[in-house]
Amino acid sequence: MEPFIVSARKYRPQTFKDVVGQQAITNTLQNAIDNNHLAQALLFCGPRGVGKTTCARILAKQINTDGSESEDEDFAFNVFELDAASNNSVDDIRNLIDQVRIPPQVGKYKVYIIDEVHMLSSSAFNAFLKTLEEPPKHAIFILATTEKHKIIPTILSRCQIFDFKRITVKDAAEYLKYIAESQGVNAEEDALHIIAQKADGAMRDALSIFDRVVSFSGKELTRKAVTENLNVLDYDTYFQATDLILEHNIPQLLVLFNKTLSLGFDGHHFIAGLASHFRDLMVCQHQDTIALLEVGESAQEKYKQQSQKTSRSFLLQALNLANDCDLKYKTSKNQRLLVELTLMKLASIDFDGEKKNPESVALHNSTINFIAPASFYRNFPKKPKEANGQEVSASPDETTKTIETAPATENVADTTEKEKDPTPPPSHKDNNSVKTIHQEEKKPDEAHTTVKEKEPVAKKLNIAPPAKRVSALSLSSLKAKKEHELNKIEVVVDEDDLPRDPFTEEDLQRHWADFVEQIDAKGQKILASNLNTDVPKLKDNFTISIELPNSTMKKEIERESFELMGHLRSKLNNHFIQLDIKVNESSAKKFAFTPEEKYQKLREKNPAIDLLRQEFDLDL
Numbered sequence: 001m002e003p004f005i006v007s008a009r010k011y012r013p014q015t016f017k018d019v020v021g022q023q024a025i026t027n028t029l030q031n032a033i034d035n036n037h038l039a040q041a042l043l044f045c046g047p048r049g050v051g052k053t054t055c056a057r058i059l060a061k062q063i064n065t066d067g068s069e070s071e072d073e074d075f076a077f078n079v080f081e082l083d084a085a086s087n088n089s090v091d092d093i094r095n096l097i098d099q100v101r102i103p104p105q106v107g108k109y110k111v112y113i114i115d116e117v118h119m120l121s122s123s124a125f126n127a128f129l130k131t132l133e134e135p136p137k138h139a140i141f142i143l144a145t146t147e148k149h150k151i152i153p154t155i156l157s158r159c160q161i162f163d164f165k166r167i168t169v170k171d172a173a174e175y176l177k178y179i180a181e182s183q184g185v186n187a188e189e190d191a192l193h194i195i196a197q198k199a200d201g202a203m204r205d206a207l208s209i210f211d212r213v214v215s216f217s218g219k220e221l222t223r224k225a226v227t228e229n230l231n232v233l234d235y236d237t238y239f240q241a242t243d244l245i246l247e248h249n250i251p252q253l254l255v256l257f258n259k260t261l262s263l264g265f266d267g268h269h270f271i272a273g274l275a276s277h278f279r280d281l282m283v284c285q286h287q288d289t290i291a292l293l294e295v296g297e298s299a300q301e302k303y304k305q306q307s308q309k310t311s312r313s314f315l316l317q318a319l320n321l322a323n324d325c326d327l328k329y330k331t332s333k334n335q336r337l338l339v340e341l342t343l344m345k346l347a348s349i350d351f352d353g354e355k356k357n358p359e360s361v362a363l364h365n366s367t368i369n370f371i372a373p374a375s376f377y378r379n380f381p382k383k384p385k386e387a388n389g390q391e392v393s394a395s396p397d398e399t400t401k402t403i404e405t406a407p408a409t410e411n412v413a414d415t416t417e418k419e420k421d422p423t424p425p426p427s428h429k430d431n432n433s434v435k436t437i438h439q440e441e442k443k444p445d446e447a448h449t450t451v452k453e454k455e456p457v458a459k460k461l462n463i464a465p466p467a468k469r470v471s472a473l474s475l476s477s478l479k480a481k482k483e484h485e486l487n488k489i490e491v492v493v494d495e496d497d498l499p500r501d502p503f504t505e506e507d508l509q510r511h512w513a514d515f516v517e518q519i520d521a522k523g524q525k526i527l528a529s530n531l532n533t534d535v536p537k538l539k540d541n542f543t544i545s546i547e548l549p550n551s552t553m554k555k556e557i558e559r560e561s562f563e564l565m566g567h568l569r570s571k572l573n574n575h576f577i578q579l580d581i582k583v584n585e586s587s588a589k590k591f592a593f594t595p596e597e598k599y600q601k602l603r604e605k606n607p608a609i610d611l612l613r614q615e616f617d618l619d620l
Contacts, residue, residue, distance in 0.1 A: 046164025166201030
């Protein structure tokens with residue numbers, strides 16, 4: 001039985017044409033060899049597994065080839081590989097310098113490949129400088145490293161630098177397909193793309209993963225076998241999760257997440273993959289960015305179909321939420337709850353990219369009963385005019401009030417009232433109809449159809465969906481503001497019609513105390529304490545006067561005076577009540593006592609406290 005050779009060694013490229021994904025570098029090296037324009041010190045830098053050492057060996061072989069050697073000649077005596085990770089001292093570099101002086105026995109050049117050169121010590125770098133700058137004619141140095149920033153500038157200035165790039169998923173998948181055909185393995189295209197993505201740009205890692213998966217599945221390499229062996233989530237899971245998010249199906253979405261956790265995946269893996277899935281859906285929405293989608297053709301079709309169901313604003317919002325969860329995951333105390341909360345937020349996003357407002361959704365295309373209070377009718381003018389200009393007196397009991405608005409906003413007029421209204425509504429030239437108020441005098445025989453002013457009236461309001469938000473700095477916002485000004489209801493209030501009932505100071509103080517009790521129950525302790533500072537007094541012309549010890553308390557009460565005055569005017573049935581607040585700093589002495597004054601107050605109430613002080617020899 002022949003020993004097994006891993007694919008990374010078995011299929012190592014032997015020529016520059018076989019190197020995957022580094023065409024610019026291989027073409028440069030090949031032209032330098034053909035034109036005898038090769039530098040004596042080269043630096044190959046780039047990620048792991050992209051072909052740095054392979055290109056160095058191919059270069060060493062080609063510069064010693066003159067056509068007289070056999071095909072399998074590898075010029076092993078002319079190539080010296082030094083691992084700088086374990087040979088990084090000054091003595092190791094001195095031994096290398098001593099060997100450089102000896103010319104090659106076969107071929108033209110001796111090639112010294114120093115791998116992981118960034119591991120050399122500073123002293124070793126300095127010992128190597130002179131030889132690297134002026135090597136013998138038969139010596140060529142090839143330095144390879146994955147961390148170019150750790151190499152001192154004096155070394156970099158003496159080398160010709162070649163930056164190797166990461167191998168793309170497409171190039172890696174094509175090379176894996178070639179190897180699968182060479183080994184007689186029937187591999188699905190999506191399976192090879194998953195291997196290439198897992199390799200993260202390293203061809204050597206991709207070949208190692210390929211060997212492992214082939215050992216698991218045999219000659220049939222399927223996408224399911226690859227996902228199971230590599231412990232990666234199949235993108236079908238993310239397709240299903242996205243469908244549930246678009247359907248706003250939170251229960252099934254949480255069940256899917258729980259199923260994913262039961263398979264051994266953690267929440268961080270799931271949310272990071274979901275963010276990548278949203279990114280792939282985003283690039284599918286434009287023809288120019290489809291090339292950024294590194295998946296197979298069958299998976300590409302699925303991404304295109306699902307991307308048509310989503311909007312760009314939705315994907316941006318979803319990407320922000322998923323990325324925010326990814327950043328907070330490691331610092332979270334309850335990581336599962338964090339992911340579940342993010343999934344619930346994602347499922348609560350509407351198609352326009354904004355979170356759904358539960359109230360607007362509940363009221364959309366529905367009607368609600370609106371009970372108009374008696375004060376609803378007090379704000380309307382009570383003296384309509386006829387066509388001849390004469391005023392018509394109409395009592396509140398004989399007047400029916402209706403409000404007509406534009407069709408797109410609200411429709412408050414009742415159908416029965418519309419049928420009995422002989423006068424047609426005024427016509428408008430544009431759609432932005434100005435709200436008007438109609439009053440109609442009813443005859444005595446129609447008294448049964450009128451609405452009493454003080455009785456609650458039930459109306460049905462058709463609530464339209466909320467308008468689209470516009471920027472406050474856009475032309476649309478200025479236009480909307482102008483339309484809003486035109487749509488305002490101008491209400492004319494006659495002061496003679498407002499209530500002006502007399503009341504006593506006892507009534508005032510009783511309702512004042514009720515208001516203080518209400519706000520204290522709501523938790524507004526400071527305002528309640530300020531209102532209890534002084535007893536309100538009634539002056540002429542319905543003016544309420546209180547005296548406060550400082551201006552801070554005055555500002556606090558003035559800030560909340562709207563609610564206070566509304567309560568008093570409603571309870572006392574007087575719209576002309578005013579509040580007069582004065583500040584008297586001398587009154588503050590009534591509320592601040594020194595320790596001696598407190599002791600004297602206690603002594604007056606209970607003289608025995610003086611005996612207690614003398615008995616225990618207490619001091620203030």
